[in-house]
Amino acid sequence: MNQPLLEMQDVKISFTTSTGVVEAVRGVDLSIYPGQSVAIVGESGSGKSTTAMAILGLLPGTGRVTGGRILFEGQDITHFNDKQFEALRGNKIGLVPQDPMSNLNPVWRIGTQIDESLRANHVVKGSEHHHRVVELLEEAGLPDAERRAKQYPHEFSGGMRQRALIAMGLAARPKLLIADEPTSALDVTVQKTILDHLDTLTAELGNAVLFITHDLGLAAERAEHLIVMHRGRIVESGPSREVLRDPQHPYTRRLVTAAPSLASSRIRAAREAGLESAELVAATADGEKPQETVISVKNLCKEFDIRGQRGEKKVLKAVDDVSFDLHRGTTLALVGESGSGKSTVANMVLNLLEPTSGTIAYEGQDTSNLSRKQLFDLRRKMQVVFQNPYGSLDPMYSIFKCIEEPLALHRVGSRKEREQRVAELLDMVSMPRSAMRRYPNELSGGQRQRIAIARALALKPDVLVLDEAVSALDVLVQNQIIQLLAQLQRDLELSYLFITHDLAVVRQTADDIVVMKKGQVVEQGTSDEVFENPQQDYTKNLINSVPGLHIEIGTGENLGLAE
Template sequence: MTGTPVTDAQATDSPAPEAPVLEISGLEVAYRAADGSTRPAVRGVDLRVGAGEVVALVGESGSGKSTTAHAALHLLPRGGTVTAGRLRLDGRDLSDLTAKEWQAVRGRHVGLVPQDPTVSLNPVVRVGDQVAEVLVIHGLARRADARVRAVELLRQAGVDDPAGRARQYPHQLSGGLRQRVLIAIAIAARPRLVVADEPTSALDVTVQRRILDHLDSLVRETGTAVLLITHDLGVAADRADRILVLQDGVIVEEGAATRVLADPQHPYTRRLIAAAPSLASSRLVIGDDRGPTTDVERPEAPSAAEGTASPVLALDRVRKEFALPRGAERRTLVAVDDVSLAVGRGRTYALVGESGSGKSTTARLALRLEHPTAGRVVFRGQDITAARGRELRALRRGFQVVYQSPYASLDPRFTVEQIVAEPLRAYGVGDRAERADRARALIEDVALPADVLRRGPRELSGGQRQRVAIARALALQPDLVVLDEPVSALDVSVQAQILELLVRLQAEHGLAYLFISHDLAVVRQVADQVGVMSRGRLVESGAAEQILLDPQEDYTRELVAAIPGRRAVQRLETA
């Protein structure tokens, strides 16, 4: 739908601030295809960002939000062209600047916080020198002075021990620290505008909250204008003064963040809000033939009572140690320490925690991809801790895994049919025709059209690829599926579709799920039991509703408080 956008003028909210730092009017961007044709990506976008204001551009992948931001920085990729529109910064028209003139604007007057801190920093240059480089390039300091100021900028960006960190390389820092370095680079020259392009999408929710809190404080202290690009309306509602919603390159709704969240006018906005796990308040359940719905009360799952008495998977005080290289202060690293849990048939046990908490290692122990240093792994009542070779291979028919990235977990050389049928072929199940029939049935089961069987992974969207990965995991009719961050790489609307699919398949097949996630917003939609991990230990566990509504441990409370959208929801509830 590309009609006239719903605006605050129609919704009786206050108008956008006058004298904007950034003003874009009538922006149109097109990309040139290989055959010489052009495809419009942004159509007639108007936006304004005032001093000290945070404006969020929200939409799914392909909506045009990042293209709009890159056009504002004159950083469109090859093939992208601004075909119409004007761009003004503090009243100065930048539309006709040359590439060389833009080099004096970027960094000095406009800062960028890119999405992925892993690929946005030079791996062979110390981070302090990378911050200092901005000051040197724009003539704001000599190199020696710039290095001193870089330490102060790192401190302002919330980096602990900034002098020590300045001498380190990017690979020696965590993802959160790398993102803080990028913030230091973006604010080094005290620009009037900062463009933050999905600045925390690759980070844990607790790290995300700290980064966004710090960005908030910088905005308030310096009066910097911020254009925030995000696919998550929960993040936008928490952090932005105003929200602009993009669909197919067109702004379909704009207004004050509280108004857009409380009273969305456009169907696409309502769909994004409904899809955002951070804004949901209840668990997904199977309703009627229209598919999953939400409800506070969960109906009895198939064979739930039997699953509770005799769990599909049980971990009994498992421990995993990894040897450290010579010269390290310790000889071993304890990744998992005395963890016990049980997953019943037709039930979901969610393991949550930050990166490095031990949840993925615990999942690998459950799958017997790692051998526990101590403790027992019990599957369908059988102790499989010491299983090896053929015995372990036979057992693996009963437990399968769906990985985080649908882009890396499918073989690009195979067709979808070959991918889904591969487990059947590996275990000698059926002949070629029977395997093809089974693949067709599985693809139908995950709600994909039959014609995808002949396609390759590169021809599918992220959500479609993850559906293929789920179909492959179900090929051998397992009792247990380990889901390792299965939706974290997907847009929120696609996340919702995959979560609904998982809930439906669980109800139909009585599957046990071990669900690994750092995001409690996602977990509360699918989990029956939740275990919270920190530094290899299970610090709290229990019924999902108990953990989410009445957490007992400080660490769990921090995870719950970090769910994006909570602040916005609380503001609405107290309004």
């Protein structure tokens, strides 16, 4: 235990670009001991993933280690060749990559892909492969593993795919597991299950785990030691709880202030202490809310015809008797795990899916029997911001064209007026006007999401449906977008229907909460009611699964909130 499993000494990593050499990591020092869990935290571009990929010899493109040493089990692996790294990868150092959508081969069965990692690392005898594949899937928390092993990635939800990747990462029982944002695509309850499982394995097998994450709450709850990176350097390092209670570096303070899970924790602590400080209470908590109903959903049901295992016809009730009201100028959060039916409800509210039964009324008018023209007009009043800023903007369109398209489609104004409106919208979402000439691939995820919000606001809608609109973003960017949405809501009296599985974000943003499970509403009420006195075990479980919610963190004074 006295000998570190992994040691990085003054490691520098550079990339060669057309404009010269870019230093991505500048003098990183870190040690990981057997059985220890360490988290590297920072926003996109801070160098945390680059640091992790250097350990595996998987630096992309022109990236290379230009200084320092990386020692694994006392051996310097800094300049290993491909063959030496191949012997190390999987066998000694496992990886759970971030994006389950692009890290599984779409034409191979899940079982085959796990089997491949067993064969590559010569872990078990040929005759035992199938049994071990099923065992690994069960370990990763997939029910009915025997059947799941025969399925393809497209038949899995995001959470299930991530579990399959975890099964692969742990297939060879590596001594160090690098988990790169292992649960960013997952529901809080699934996230908790998987992280609990990783904790158990670490304890049983003596694995060390290196978490790469932007979620400070998760890092503090799951890792003993916290390393904060900013612009390629380590700016703070120490035991997790100590760093959170008393962050020393201004950047760490910003991270702690911005993390939704920790903001929720602050709100809870503030309520318990009877504080109502503006900095500590959610942005939506100001003033009395008007109760004018914009959207009224009554007894909504949606059934899909599906085929059973043997090809017989079956009916899936995706939404079952759902009712709620969205009031003007407020935020209603529709919360639940994957498969709870929340996105199906949103699609019916947006008139993209037809309800099997029940009604949706917009300002008192039933939307089910609208003419094509009325429906086209309704689209102006109700807009949507999707989850994935990478997939929701056309890569062939300039930013100007992306935002101008709805204006042109609805024949709003002349070309010159539209150009003026696009400029106004960019101001509104705090983007420079010069961004008009750029393309989506030139922007970061957070900037793209701002453009998606600008596009949604182009037609001056009354209602925005936000489908997991901040879940793909870093905490600092997430916090900026949440603040932006709160500001826009106040300025334009917008009503938000927020579809999310992230209860930490809900705590910060929502006035009212509707909790869904397996197509049904199991609980609803104001944000305070639901969080402070949840009635259902399911809701309690959702709230308790929020990483970092129960961590004691620094006071406003430590975080620089006192000013």
